[in-house]
Amino acid sequence: MSAPWWQWVASTDSLTARIVAASGHRPFHVRLLRQGVALPEPHEAQALGIAARRYAWRREVALCVGESPWVVARSLAPLASLKGQCLDRLGERSLGSWLFRQPDLVRGPLYATRHAPRFAYPTREAGIGSCWGRRSVFQHAGLSLLVQEYFLSTMVDDLALPSR
Secondary structure, X not given: OOHHHHHHHOOOOOHHHHHHHHOOOOOXXXXXXXXXXXXXXXXXXXXXXXXXXXXXEEEEEEEEEOOEEEEEEEEEEEHHHOOOOOHHHOOOOOHHHHHOOOOOOEEOOOEEEOOOOOOOOHHHOOOOOEEEEEEEEEEEOOEEEEEEEEXXXXXXXXXXXXXO
C-alpha cells in the first residue's frame, strides 16, 4: 500500500472529517442507501460476536463530495445492543458525526482489504470500483458496531491518488 493510501486506510480518526477536509470547496453529504433490520453476512456476524442467523440493524450509505460518491459504508449492530442509541434517526447525517462524540468510544483493530464491497451499491452500474476497504468494530456503552468503509475510484480520480 502506498503512503497516500496508508494515510486514508490506517487513520483512526473520523473518516467524515478527513473527507470534508480533503473536499476543498465542494460540499460533503451523506446519501442514505439502505437502513433497517437484516441478517448479517457470516463474516460480519463473526466480527460482532453474534450467531450467524441473528438479525442486526444495518445502515448503508455513500459519502459524497459534490455529486461524486467517494466512499460507500455499511454499518451493523446487534439488535440487542442498540438500547436507545437512536441510530435509525441519523438520516443523512454521517455516523462518524455521532460516533466520534462519544466519550467512552473504543475502536477495535482496523482490517484492510482489496476486495470490493459485498453489499449492493448504486455505483456499480456507473462503472465505479473500489480500491481499498477497511473495517473495525466500535464499542460504546454496551453497543457493538461494525463499520465497513470502501474507498471508491471517484475519490482516487478527484484526489489524484495512486491506484494502490
